[in-house]
Amino acid sequence: MTRIFAIAAAALAAVAVGIASYAAVNHDSKTVVREVTVSGGTPTAATSSSASAASVYQSAYKGVVEITVDTNNSPYGGQAQAQGSGFVYDGAGRVITNEHVVEGANSISVRFWNGATYKATVVGTDPSTDVAVIKVNAPASMLHPIALGNSSSVQVGQTVVAIGSPYGLEETVTEGIVSALHREMTAPNNFTISDSIQTDAAINHGNSGGPLLDLSGRAIGINSQIKSDSGENTGIGFAVPSNTVKSIVSQLLTNGNVQHAYLGVGIQSVSNGVQITQVRPGTPASQAGLKTGDVITRLDGRKVTNAGELGQAVDAKRPGQSVTLTYTRNGKTHTASVKLAVRPS
Numbered sequence: 548m549t550r551i552f553a554i555a556a557a558a559l560a561a562v563a564v565g566i567a568s569y570a571a572v573n574h575d576s577k578t579v580v581r582e583v584t585v586s587g588g589t590p591t592a593a594t595s596s597s598a599s600a601a602s603v604y605q606s607a608y609k610g611v612v613e614i615t616v617d618t619n620n621s622p623y624g625g626q627a628q629a630q631g632s633g634f635v636y637d638g639a640g641r642v643i644t645n646e647h648v649v650e651g652a653n654s655i656s657v658r659f660w661n662g663a664t665y666k667a668t669v670v671g672t673d674p675s676t677d678v679a680v681i682k683v684n685a686p687a688s689m690l691h692p693i694a695l696g697n698s699s700s701v702q703v704g705q706t707v708v709a710i711g712s713p714y715g716l717e718e719t720v721t722e723g724i725v726s727a728l729h730r731e732m733t734a735p736n737n738f739t740i741s742d743s744i745q746t747d748a749a750i751n752h753g754n755s756g757g758p759l760l761d762l763s764g765r766a767i768g769i770n771s772q773i774k775s776d777s778g779e780n781t782g783i784g785f786a787v788p789s790n791t792v793k794s795i796v797s798q799l800l801t802n803g804n805v806q807h808a809y810l811g812v813g814i815q816s817v818s819n820g821v822q823i824t825q826v827r828p829g830t831p832a833s834q835a836g837l838k839t840g841d842v843i844t845r846l847d848g849r850k851v852t853n854a855g856e857l858g859q860a861v862d863a864k865r866p867g868q869s870v871t872l873t874y875t876r877n878g879k880t881h882t883a884s885v886k887l888a889v890r891p892s
Contacts, residue, residue, distance in 0.1 A: 566773050566784075567631040567648045567755035600722040603708040606764040608720070609691040610635045611757060613658040613712040614644055614667075614681070618651040626653075632711035632757030633657070634693045634766060636680065636796065643796060644756030645771050645787075646672040646679040647735050657683040660718055665689075671799030674736040675807050675890060677771055677787055678795040679756075693758055696765030698788035701725055701744060709748040709770055709784075711757025723748030723782075731855060732772055732785050736892060738807075741859050742788045744768045750784040759786040768792070808864040809890035812837065816853040819875070820844040835883040838876070845873035861887065 616629040631648030635641075642657060649655060655667040667683040702725065709721050727745040734740050746759060750770045758766035768786030775781045798805045811830020812823045820842045826832050843857060844850065847870050851857045864870060866889040873882050 566750060566752050566771065567629050567645065600706075600708045600720055603760050603762060603764050604710065604720045607634075607693055607708075607758070607760055608710060608718055609660045610693040611660070611710045611718065612642060612683075613715070613717045613753075614642075614648055614756060615656045615658070616649055616652045617654045619653065630712065630715055630753050631755040632753065632770070633681070634710075634756075634758045635690050637692050638687060638690050640667075640683045640685055640690060641670060641800070642667065642681050642683055643766075643769065643792065644679050644681060645769060646674050646677045647771075648756045649679050649681060650674075650735070655681055657681070657685070658717060659685070659689050663689060671803040671805075673795050673799065673805040674892065675734050675738045675805070676740055676791055676795050677732075677734050678769065678792055678799070680796055680799045693760075694765045695789045695793050696761055696763070696767040698742070698744065698767050698790045701728065701761070701767050701788075703728055706762055707746055707748055707767065708760045708762075709746070709750050709754060709757060710760065711750065711754035711770060713749075713751035713753040715753055719754075721749040726783070729855060730785055731858075732787070738890065739855075739858055740771075740787055740791070741855050741862065742791065743771075744786040744788055746784050746786065747782040748784065749780045749782070751780045752778070754784075765789075766792075806866050807890035808861050808866050808868065808887040810861050810885065810887060814843075814854045814857060816855075817842060821851055821854050821857045823874075831885045831888050835872070835885040837872070837874070837883060837885075841874045841876050843872055843874045844880075845871075847871050848873075866890075 612633050614631050614633050618627050633642045633644035636643050656664050657667045658664045665683050665685040667681045670680040670682050672679040705725050723746050726747050730743040730745050732740040732743045754770045757770050759768040759770050761767050767789045770786050772785045774783040811827045811832040813825030814821050815824050823841045846860045869886045
């Protein structure tokens with residue numbers, strides 16, 4: 548097996564890493580993993596369903612693909628090859644995967660369940676949610692779309708199935724449960740991916756971009772990161788929720804890119820709301836007079852009790868929209884009208 552090296556890996560504490568495999572050309576096939584962070588969430592469930600993964604696998608495996616990407620992203624300089632997973636979105640040949648799987652792609656190959664391989668091109672990517680859409684030049688007979696489920700209806704403890712190509716072992720299926728909900732992952736561009744799904748289904752490097760499925764065979768998320776000391780599976784994996792995927796894919800197919808609303812603050816959860824830890828110069832928050840230490844309690848009249856809720860509320864808006872923020876400063880309540888901008892890359 549290839550050896551795993553985490554970039555700037557912590558010596559003792561577990562870290563979260565994206566799970567595409569990056570093999571450098573002519574450098575002993577070392578796989579390099581990028582480090583990211585994960586925080587927040589609801590408690591882990593203690594029990595698991597005994598339901599079999601066999602029926603889910605049979606209904607979905609033809610829609611799961613292995614993705615191989617030639618890039619110039621080698622940590623050693625020169626060319627490298629990235630390997631991940633994905634799944635067919637529609638009969639037009641669109642395939643969903645992670646942005647970090649296809650980042651910097653010079654060429655993309657998609658391998659189907661029967662070994663047939665076809666070239667693909669990037670339709671659009673969104674680093675803020677780690678979602679990408681590619682289009683594969685394959686005949687209609689090879690395309691078996693996997694439907695996106697409703698991640699809002701997912702429950703802690705329910706059985707889930709992951710299918711992908713860990714370490715290039717295509718069509719690998721693993722079973723587990725939803726261990727927690729409302730986790731916060733850090734995207735490749737360091738923004739937060741809210742409402743992420745935590746699972747103990749075994750996922751490893753190469754599973755990036757593959758589906759996390761419910762027992763109806765619907766994708767409730769895209770497997771994207773693991774939390775690990777060693778860089779290998781420890782039973783703590785994370786998936787981008789399908790409702791986020793639906794919104795992002797729709798925009799990518801329409802526009803080729805995604806614009807996220809931007810407030811321009813660093814935030815943290817506190818007992819009475821969401822405290823501003825940083826106001827970035829020239830941002831909507833700065834122009835509205837918000838300051839470090841202010842505690843936001845409402846957005847458009849709706850109460851926000853933690854940083855995740857505020858992030859989701861802003862994400863639900865579009866650049867150019869104005870929102871009303873209620874906040875406290877030095878024990879007094881204030882309101883401010885803020886016109887949201889476009890999130891920087």
